């Protein structure tokens with residue numbers, strides 16, 4: 359069974375309610391049809407009921423069975439305004455601003471739905487930049503207890519690939535932290551390992567990626583990753599992690615053996631941690647497009663409740679996949 363079929367089977371066992379705020383995007387409607395067929399989630403779509411119905415009709419998508427919530431006539435609107443003011447008062451939030459945001463910014467409204475326990479998860483980002491999709495979640499939901507940093511990863515499923523877990527990898531961070539320091543990189547490594555275990559069900563082997571393998575190059579960029587590896591080993595003694603490693607040494611057994619002799623991760627890594635967001639974001643897109651890999655994400659980790667982003671280049675089937683992943687995260691939240 360493929361990675362995503364496995365996740366969909368898990369989601370189906372205990373469906374959760376997922377909010378989709380992007381009713382203006384055609385792909386949302388096609389994704390809903392897929393989710394209803396997969397039976398992986400109950401869906402709440404944010405939007406005006408008439409507009410939604412007419413768009414669904416125009417696209418020929420049968421979305422009967424989902425709930426449409428229009429902030430303009432939502433029965434708990436005033437309670438949401440009060441809560442948003444309470445949460446963000448110190449940052450200058452007023453009742454007027456909160457009303458305006460909750461009426462017009464459906465992403466923030468969706469985030470409030472999970473904050474207020476009216477839904478279990480959110481998937482957004484098909485037509486919002488990642489910054490606009492993620493910022494309200496960071497501001498309102500905050501980090502999960504015991505977590506220092508929210509970060510974002512992709513599940514990459516590479517076809518006909520003998521590396522990683524039969525071609526399945528976690529790539530982190532590909533979407534949120536632009537220039538993490540060594541402490542933050544170590545935290546991203548630990549969260550990504552936990553996400554891999556949760557979603558793939560296999561023990562993670564984490565490679566801290568660099569342009570150097572075990573001191574083969576000298577530069578401050580290399581020192582940052584070597585230090586992150588040291589911190590990760592010290593802070594998370596049960597974590598199977600090694601670095602710094604080049605990408606080939608991390609996943610190809612013969613190259614791992616020759617470049618990083620004695621490493622128990624080199625050549626077998628299934629969780630790849632990139633030194634910064636340039637590397638992570640560029641690399642996932644190249645593997646997706648040149649390697650014809652499935653790329654599910656950006657999935658957020660370390661946040662108090664499940665909310666996940668999408669690339670603006672996503673397909674309807676990517677959205678349906680991320681919905682199923684969000685359900686599995688919600689089952690474990």
Ligand SMILES: CC(C)(COP(=O)(O)OP(=O)(O)OC[C@H]1O[C@@H](n2cnc3c(N)ncnc32)[C@H](O)[C@@H]1OP(=O)(O)O)[C@@H](O)C(=O)NCCC(=O)NCCS
Pocket residue numbers: 449488489490492493496497501506507508509532533534535536639656
């Ligand atoms: C996500 C992002 C927008 C947040 O940065 P920002 O808009 O400048 O916002 P701030 O730094 O003011 O942070 C907003 C809030 O989130 C919190 N926050 C920011 N980054 C965080 C992180 N990694 N973990 C936990 N909390 C975080 C801040 O503490 C702040 O909380 P507060 O408002 O209660 O004080 C920014 O990190 C970003 O643009 N990342 C790259 C996104 C991107 O373009 N990715 C590429 C395509 S996927």
Ligand SMILES: CC(=O)OP(=O)(O)O
Pocket residue numbers: 483486487488532533639655656668669670671
């Ligand atoms: C994850 C990502 O790169 O998002 P976008 O393609 O929307 O910028």
